[in-house]
Amino acid sequence: MPMNIQTERGRSTAPDWTMSMFVGQRDDVIRSLGHIKRRWRLVLAILVAVVLATTFIVLQMPPRYTAEAKILVDPRSARFLEEQTPTMPGMLVDRESIESEIQIITSRQLAARLVDRLNLIEIPEFNAELATPSFINVAAWTAQARAYLERTFGIGGDTEVETGIDPDARIRSKVIDAFSKNLSAVREGQSRVITVSMTAKNPVRAAEIANAVSEYYLVDHLDNKLAQRRRTSKWLEQRLAELKTAVAASERAVEDYRRATGLFETQDDFGRVQRLDTQQLTKTNSELIDARADRTHLEAKLREAEASRSRGQEDVPEVISSNVVAQLRAQETRATQRVADLQSDYGPRHPRLIAAENELVEIRTNIKKEIARIIAGMRNEVARARARESALETAVKQFERKTADQNSRQIRLNELAREAEANQQILEQFMSQTKQIAARQALQEPDSRIIAYAEPPVTPSWPKKQLILLVAALGALMLGSALVLFLERVNSAVRTESDVEEATGLRVVGVIPSMGRRRSGASLTRAIVKHPSSHFAEAMRSVHTSLLMDPSGTPPKSILITSAYPGEGKSTVAACFARAVADQGLRVAIIDADLRRPQIAKIFGLGDKPGLSDLLLRQASLQDVLHAEKGATLCVIPSGSKKSAPANLLAGDGLSSLFAKLSEHFDLIVVDTPPVLVVSDALLVCRHVDSTAMIVRWNDTGREDVLKGVRQLREVGANIRGIILNVVKMRDYAGYSYSKPNAYMRAYSRYYRS
The missing domain is CATH 3.40.50.300 (P-loop containing nucleotide triphosphate hydrolases)
Structure with missing residues (x-):
């Protein structure tokens, strides 16, 4: 029973570790707020001091104005090489392209040209050495102090001499830095519009510089575009000459290799293009097949004739079709008739009968001789057929060896032919692109245009007094709270x-x-x-x-x-x-x-x-x-x-x-x-x-x-x-x-x- 009670109690009162962690964090927050509340006078003192100091500094800050001009990056006005060929991809209006244009607008090279063009070195706002020192103008104070030390004690004046830097170049570099610091360019949302902003103490000057930056960017962009087209045309011409030379060389290599290896091609009776050795092999194989058929046929007729002769029969087609045998058969028939007639008239010893019988025997002997001669002729035909077949087999083997060798050479020939064909295709493609570029050379409009010129702003963009005071107040509260928590942390009192x-x-x-x-x-x-x-x-x-x-x-x-x-x-x-x-x-x-x-x-x-x-x-x-x-x-x-x-x-x-x-x-x-x-x-x-x-x-x-x-x-x-x-x-x-x-x-x- 106690065990059951302990189990139920543990089940009902066991704390969840996540809840206990949350409670612990909440207690820490409440305890920290309690520390701050107890030392509220210290927090308030820091807040008042920081706000008063910030107010004094803000009141000493000179107002600055920001003028904005807007540039539309629109490639549809003049698209150059829009097919994005390997030689020169077309202008894509994506994030990377817009960011690249922004980097061009804010580049140091463009800033340097505008500083010289607008003579900003003579303006104290950009040249700190010409500015009148004020309470918060640290750059002007630093420049004045450096100049005084150089004039009076010669301190700091050897730096440019030792490093080889011209003092005028140093001043120009600082003016460029000040110009770039006040210049900005940002993309308007997901659009193709870039906002060029210039901040200056004079609102009219800020608008003039913002417009000058926008206009100079367009001119510089157009110049670069034309120069790029000229470089591309020159490169295409050089590339075309190289490709023509490569095509001629590859075709010449194909013909030279064909002549050296004998890989010539002709058309057969059906108009198909085949290699000459292949045609010879095909023809010889066909003749070999016919020769084998003839030899088999002659051997069959010879065996049939010999079998008929051994049986005493003379029904072989070659014997039957022989004129000599036919004449001898006719003579045998007549001699047999005469012997039969004489036997009826004369006795067996009669000279006429004996002469007729001897003539019959002689005719029959001649018939056998003629049949033997015909069979011997058949044997000779079989021997000739076998010899012809053997000769054709030898020729086929020779052609096969030759064809195998030519096939291995054909692989190299095919490689040379493919290389020549690829060079020809590249040449045709470049010729087509060259024609397209030549057709578009007359287009000289920029890919960007100004859609809104900057106007002198009415209200200053800096300082944002309310925001600065709010941030200062929040920072003071955070500082005071941190100081209170730090003091509570280091306080070891009980x-x-x-x-x-x-x-x-x-x-x-x-x-x-x-x-x-x-x-x-x-x-x-x-x-x-x-x-x-x-x-x-x-x-x-x-x-x-x-x-x-x-x-x-x-x-x-x-x-x-x-x-x-x-x-x-x-x-x-x-x-x-x-x-x-x-x-x-x-x-x-x-x-x-x-x-x-x-x-x-x-x-x-x-x-x-x-x-x-x-x-x-x-x-x-x-x-x-x-x-x-x-x-x-x-x-x-x-x-x-x-x-x-x-x-x-x-x-x-x-x-x-x-x-x-x-x-x-x-x-x-x-x-x-x-x-x-x-x-x-x-x-x-x-x-x-x-x-x-x-x-x-x-x-x-x-x-x-x-x-x-x-x-x-x-x-x-x-x-x-x-x-x-x-x-x-x-x-x-x-x-x-x-x-x-x-x-x-x-x-x-x-x-x-x-």
Whole structure:
């Protein structure tokens, strides 16, 4: 169950780091504004001083007037080479072009020409050496001082001689600088209009110079345009001559290479342009194909004839178509008929029959011989066909090797041909451009024109008095605020509880409000009695409550009150604290242990009555030094008569017995001691008390001083209960300590009024 509660609590109260960062920044801003508000007199003094000084300077400034002329940059009036050829791009009305024209208008070269043309060296406004020195004319004062030193002592006059600069050239250079400083040219929005502005003390002179700049720019632009055209024409002529030479050289290289390599071209039967070796290869390949077909055909007929002969058949077309074989067949037929006729008439041995049979045998022998001769002829034709095919194959291989070599040479020839063709195209393009330029040579109108001449201005453009005063006032406020923040930054005085905790690690047990500079300690103690509900009395009671809250649970019986330095109000706080505690019904004894500069007797009006020093020297008893306040449970032990060695008195054993006796009769013992960083008295007394509280004057005592005092008390074993901030201006304290000081002060004041 506790775990669940812790989870829910963490989920509901876990701060978002972004929100905490925003709150921290807001608090820093509010705190800075509080610092400025507290030192508003310093900020106001700086503001008044700066505004008065600025007003005086502005009144001394001579008025200056700005005249404006407007130039329209319009390339449509005369566009030169509008095709943006590689030789000379046309004028483009874009941002870069307008900016380039502005740079020309404000160039030093144009300014130098106008200075000479308008003789501005003789005008004191531009020549500082001729100007009359005034309160704010630093340039005139400098020039006059330099001239005086040169004339009187010769100082500064050797610079021009040593560097080789003519004094007149130096003056002219400075006049050009002054002219350029007052000349400006800007583009009007996204338009093609350039506004030329000239600032001068004389409004008429400002208008004249602005118009002169505009007119001279147009003339200079036109001259440059014509010169550029002449340079372009000359360059084109030279380039044309170079291109013609390059074209002739490239064409000559193509022909020379063609003749050297034999890469000649002819037209075939279909009108196609081919290389000669390629045509020969094609033709030979065609003949080789025909030869192979003939050889195959002859071999087929030979095989058929030989196969028929081996079968005893004579039906081969070549044999059948032979006239000799046909005649022999006819003779064989007749001889066979005659043999048959003789066999029927004669016997087998008849001479006529034998002669006829022999004739038949002879005819048949001749037929076989003729068939053999025909087959032999076919074999010869096959052999001739094979020989022709072989010869054609050899020729084809030779042509192929030659064609391969020519193809590699053809690559170089193609490169030369392409180079010649490219040169020819460039030549034709330049010739066309040259004709276009020649056709436009008569156009001499400028690309810009003045659309509005400058007129003498009526009102000055400088100084802008209201703007300058406003800027000066804002700057003064920023300077004053920065000075205030710087002073607050370097101020190491204790102002908040966090300052105390960071410096010493101790807590603030009370915040005593300031009651005015003229209030004495006696009047403050009486105020606690007369006004017990005041915020001052309540602050004293709060200190008592905080000091009583001991971690061990045992309230202290004795409290030592000290400070780092004198003047921090420790005695007043001790007296008022004792009075406030006594008014609560407690028996309180206050001891003034500051034997060097005692204040307690003065606050309570005791005069020179015996006190602590007399008691410690045993010149008076305890009853003699205890002085009771009327109507209160408060007894005062003053410091007594002054002695030469207070530290020796306080170092003795008398204090221990004194505190022991007082503890039996009083509820609280308050001890006022000297400042801890001035003398060691407080270090001697703190060993005999239960608790120690240190008074720190708000916004006065430094953190390092507080830390030194606390460190010394700790070294002797003092039980430091906390720090009491004294003489606190609550309104300023709220600004340092709270994010909403105004709300805090309203609630604080309303509470105590009620």
